[in-house]
Amino acid sequence: MTNCKSQINFCGGSNQNRCVARHLCRIGLESGTPITDWRVLQGGDSGCVSNEICCPKTEMVNNRKPTNTQSITRQCGHINSQGPILTINNLKDTTQEGELPWMIALLDASNFQYVASGSLISANVVLTSSSVIEIFNENELIVRAGEWDFHSNQEQGRHEDVAVRQIVRHSSFFYETGANNIALVFLARPLVLTDHINLICLPSANRNFIWNRCIVSGWGKKNINDHSYVNILKKIEVPVMDRLTCQEEIQSFYNLPFFLDKSLMCAGGEIGKDSCKGDGGAPLACPLQSDPSRYEQVGIVNFGDGCGKPIPAVYTDVSKMRPWIDFHMKWMKDAEPFDPAVFPMPRHDSTPNIILIEPLLSCNAGRDEAPWNMRLYGRTLSFPLLPAWQTLQGL
Incomplete structure (x- = not known):
């Protein structure tokens, strides 16, 4: 793209x-x-x-x-429901231009191809997942703010590209369960906040949510069988689901043991309404309880099964990660230079870019006898049933 x-x-x-x-x-x-x-x-x-x-x-x-590129003072979480420049009627699962000003596209610096999504939580900090950028170093990524349509550079709110200063990944990210799948991308310079480039709010630590209908957005596929990602930023409304119900539904759907790590949460489960491949790292945003016209980020797209199935997708719970976020943002603000002993770089390997989590079947068994095709958006893994599921149940 x-x-x-x-x-x-x-x-x-x-x-x-x-x-x-x-x-x-x-x-x-x-x-x-x-x-x-x-x-x-x-x-x-x-x-x-x-x-x-x-x-x-x-x-x-x-x-x-004139395009509004002047710095503005605006609270986090504001949306442009009618678009700051252009209003599009009869939209379905697609955003207005500039509607979600916190959306970030992470690009491969070598060819400016779309890699993953993220969200702007400070003028110089992007929140995303660790899995989708694990094979990239700082000089291999570009952060793009204010993007809407990748097939056009004629938007009235022009996008802005910024280099990456530092990537901080959670040291306890666990591939097999998706636990602690979170990363912070620190920019080489702060962005100028405008109508179409602005921050999303973050929830307080370990907050109990009133379950609500929320939105997940990104430039990933609309359907798992699509051959390409979308060019215009999509927006899907999904219901947030409590942990126990989510865990029980996944267990029931596959008739397999499943344990939802405490760092995770769930949303979705409605046919045709889901995040999809290419949306990894994107925000799950819910209306603020104190001001429903503004939004806070409660989740980060993590993993799921296909796209749009009657089973919830799993997200990193931002409220559970809030202490980690605050600590590293303060550390990066106060510490100079970067200390690799404190924030070790992840391993780099040649693992393909799709996730596959499947039980180990006997030689005579067919896949249909025990289907399990969970995707961790942006990465592929496979591992046998016993070690993986013993680990899941033991956390």
Whole structure:
């Protein structure tokens, strides 16, 4: 997935039409804010990219609005439900441009390909999972804030790319269970906070949540069989599930023992509503109980089975990780230079980039007799039944 500039001059089958930014065309500007319909974008928008419109020359205007790049003072967790620049009607599981200003795309620095998602929790700190970036060093990642559509660089709220100063991974991350799957990415410089680049709130430590419907977002696949990731940031509404119910549902679904580590939580379980491959490290965000118009990050996309099955997905519980987050943010602020003895680098290996957790079957057994295909987004592992499940039950 790369960021490319539109090369289109004409559109709609006429040389009298041009693809222009939506606020530069009178069509759709009747309310003062550009408005379009998601079905138009899905139909190709006459050959224009998502945030442009095929406009007749006679309807073009020149009053270009300046992009808001000035620093702002705004509380964490605010969303732009109608989009700060463009409103898209009839959206389904897709965000408005700039709707979730805390979303971060982590890119491979060698080719600017999308790797994983994260969230902005401070002007210079990104929260993500350890598993999705374990094979990357600091100079191999780019942090992109303010992204919406990877197929366009014509967004009115332009994205910003920043190098990575340091990656801090949880030293107790355990592959077999997904426990403590969390990492902090410290930026080389702080981001300027704007309407479309802003922070998400974090819950207090070990908080008991009122179970709610929340949103998970990212640029991963919509369906497990899709051949590519989405280019426009998606947003899926999922129900948060209590730990005991989640553990029982997973056990029942597979008829296998399963123990949910105390660092984990669950959400989802509704058919067709789920995070998916490529969403690793993305935030699970819930409305603040004190102010439902703002959001806090309660989870980090960790692992699950396929996408959209009637079984909950597992997330890293941010409230359980809050003391770890606070400690390392303070340590990195106060400590200079970085001490590798305190934050050891993870091992690097050639493990493929898909997760497979399956029981060890006898030579005469078929996979259908004991299916277990859990994915840890962004990494692949396989291990036998007895050691793995004894470990799961023993934590």
